Amino acid sequence: MPINQNIKVTADAVVFGSGENGERYLLLIQRKNEPFRENWAFPGGFVEDDEDLNIAAARELEEETGLNLPPEDFVQLGAWGKPGRDPRGRTVTVAFMIKADMSGQEVNAADDAKAVKWWPVADLPTLAFDHHDILEEALGLYNEQ
Template identity: 45%
Template sequence: MTETIETIRYTADVVVTTTDGYVLLIERGWDPFKGQWALPGGHVDPGETSRAAAARELAEEAGVHATSEELTQVGVFDEPNRDPRGRYVTVVYHLTVIPGTIVEAGDDATRAEWWPLGDLPQLAFDHAAILRSCVTQAVRDGE
């Protein structure tokens, strides 16, 4: 029997919402999904935790600075086909900020903007499902 070894990449994403019902999205500057909207996030670097990577990626891609302790874990998303580049497993975190928090695109994001939760564009990857899960969890937790 031949065993197939699968390469799994480790990432972290952040759902940032405001207290008045907006979510932070970035426009991707690179493929896959170049030009489409997504949650801020990216690869976990060697020696880094997913929580630290989430805080770093949020600052790099959207100019929002938060400590890793301010991020609340939402869950792990590991569907085999969630990314066209191969197998990616992401740990998702949530952060709530005040309305008017300034965002500025950087790194591989060409734009960073606040979108009303009730009027979102099509999202890259499985980010719509991630966002739904985060909102459902927040409602369940009474946020």
């Protein structure tokens, strides 16, 4: 019996930065469109047919924030695909973590991001989709490094 799946794949970038006092920051975008319009989320989006996952994460990061980081520096955190995580349909995301120099590059909202901001990890807004679950995994890995 042939399998007929209709699953979309996305890639998300969990980008950490450090302030002068050692405080950790997280780069988030405010979504311009539904679902979760106006909510904060990781930069990310759909993987193109001919694209490797880490390259998709780096591309989406640059498209939405202007931050240009090497795809080979992205560390894969895992995949999240619980049914219903995205109201547009069945979607699996592969999340990547990377540390960036907050003072090294300017960030600007573009593409489908309404705003972009470095948030203190200790004072984050409510996150869209299941990004809180992804963040927990990223913080665990960040603390191990």
